[in-house]
Amino acid sequence: MSKISEHNRSLIIQAASEIFAEKGYAATKIIDIARHAGLPKPNIYYYFKSKENLYRSVIENVIDLIFQAELPLHGNADPATALEQYIYAKVHVSRRYPHASKVFSSEIMHGAPHLPEEIAARMKQQTLACCNKIQEWIDAGLMDPVDPQHLLFTIWASTQTYADFDWQIAMVSGKPEMSETDFDIAAHQLTQLVLKGCGVKPAEQVKTDLAV
Template structure:
């Protein structure tokens, strides 16, 4: 069971994620975060000291899942399995961390001024390794000759859409909010487009 400290920190991070996503860093006021979290303003400073520290905590709340999403590349020699699991993980992040995902996207679009250097380096390294693995599958004849980096960029864009443009999606679909079936359908379509479009094949196994 979570302690009061852990519960309060999580409430503040969730509230901050929503307000930072809607207003941006500069326009966000600590008092509004506290109000949305249902806690005194003093609690925000008690747990995070500064608005910048809180903002970084919001970024870190989504960065850990983003880093974990790369795990299938290292666990599978089958490109079909690795790419499918990676895509589904990215969709889950947009579903489960929609506000923090928007904050992260905005941070990147503004040149990542608040992104800690060690985290930036980790993300760059995971991207480099994943690109190298995709290239190795291409060299083995398990995929069409596509640019590995641009393939990753395409996956990022198509999955991030379900966090960044959720308002537009609900307007078009006529739903008050996206449901589980919508995220499942999105993941299924993106998986099909990538696997079929890149002519991904599983390696032949011998008994």
């Protein structure tokens, strides 16, 4: 794919994310997206063939970001490091891709009618893998015996809210939008709540406790 094609696809997906987030799938028209992207309407069809394909591309893009955010959970033996990196990554998905995040949330809240089965299956598989990793940490005595699924649900809800409820956050904080520093503060506070609430222990402490 040429650089021009990649640029145009990225431009269209970004414009589509904003329009789908504002109007919803049913009310969105391709001409709306074309105008927002500053491209001719035929260009949208050239790259994506249909509104449904474009919508799926928006959804798949944000799901890929969510999968990437989960990588620390699989690549770290230390739950404190893994959970901290995961929470920071999830919060900053909401910061960098707020519109796509809203589209994803709306899709899920409506029963995922446009989500391809293979993507839904992969999401379930990834979630089960995350739960298994958390259970491994629990079994190793690295954290308290919390419910892995509900821990993930809590993190999802807490991080996603910065995209989905940005209007409410702006109203309460008195800021038109959150700064990068605000997002860092939010990620740090959520991390502290999760680590302390789940009784996460450094691996060195567990080794010392077992040796006593």
